[in-house]
Amino acid sequence: MLLAAHLLTRFDPHTGTIPGVGESVRRLSELAGYFADEAAYGAALSKGDPIVYATSGAEPAAGAGDLHYALARLMPGRIGGEYYMTKGHYHAWRPAAEVYVGLSGSGAMLLEDEAGEESSLVPLEANSIVYVPGATAHRTINTGATPLVYLGVYPAAAGHDYGAIATRNFRSVVVEVNGQPTLLDRREYLAALGQGAGAYRHP
Numbered sequence: 001m002l003l004a005a006h007l008l009t010r011f012d013p014h015t016g017t018i019p020g021v022g023e024s025v026r027r028l029s030e031l032a033g034y035f036a037d038e039a040a041y042g043a044a045l046s047k048g049d050p051i052v053y054a055t056s057g058a059e060p061a062a063g064a065g066d067l068h069y070a071l072a073r074l075m076p077g078r079i080g081g082e083y084y085m086t087k088g089h090y091h092a093w094r095p096a097a098e099v100y101v102g103l104s105g106s107g108a109m110l111l112e113d114e115a116g117e118e119s120s121l122v123p124l125e126a127n128s129i130v131y132v133p134g135a136t137a138h139r140t141i142n143t144g145a146t147p148l149v150y151l152g153v154y155p156a157a158a159g160h161d162y163g164a165i166a167t168r169n170f171r172s173v174v175v176e177v178n179g180q181p182t183l184l185d186r187r188e189y190l191a192a193l194g195q196g197a198g199a200y201r202h203p
């Protein structure tokens with residue numbers, strides 16, 4: 001059993017890739033509806049369809065006590081004032097927590113409780129570890145000028161629930177204000193963009 005498991009994985013901390021393992025890629029066109037500034041999103045997409053992030057997952061075993069992990073590379077960029085980010089998700093098995101380890105670049109994790117009442121912006125960069133409690137929506141954001149590379153480790157049974165975020169998005173947005181990453185209420189940001197509350201989908 002011990003010898004059958006994948007005990008060692010070597011990776012590149014600057015690209016977040018595992019030699020010999022294919023990446024799952026998310027391009028800008030696959031993030032329709034996630035960025036608040038719809039006009040800026042359309043303008044960016046008219047110029048091209050860049051990779052926003054890529055992940056390489058490892059699933060050594062799927063028993064009750066096993067762990068899965070994934071490396072990710074989130075590219076730098078912005079759509080309007082909002083930084084490039086992942087879609088974000090809950091775990092399908094809500095009690096499942098996760099540990100993120102920053103490897104290179106600089107960014108943050110946006111965490112939100114399921115009631116949508118509390119949001120936290122936690123730095124994620126080299127030599128930092130972020131603990132994501134269970135039942136917490138989590139999204140990664142690149143606030144720097146270079147790729148943000150990180151590792152996430154989670155229970156094999158966690159699963160991913162993207163549907164809740166796809167339906168209502170996060171309550172908060174992270175935008176650049178005076179050169180600094182700033183957590184803003186989505187409704188207020190949409191109002192400032194002139195998009196109004198109609199574009200606000202959170203209950």
Ligand SMILES: [Fe+2]
Binds near residue numbers: 098152
């Ligand atoms: Fe996760």
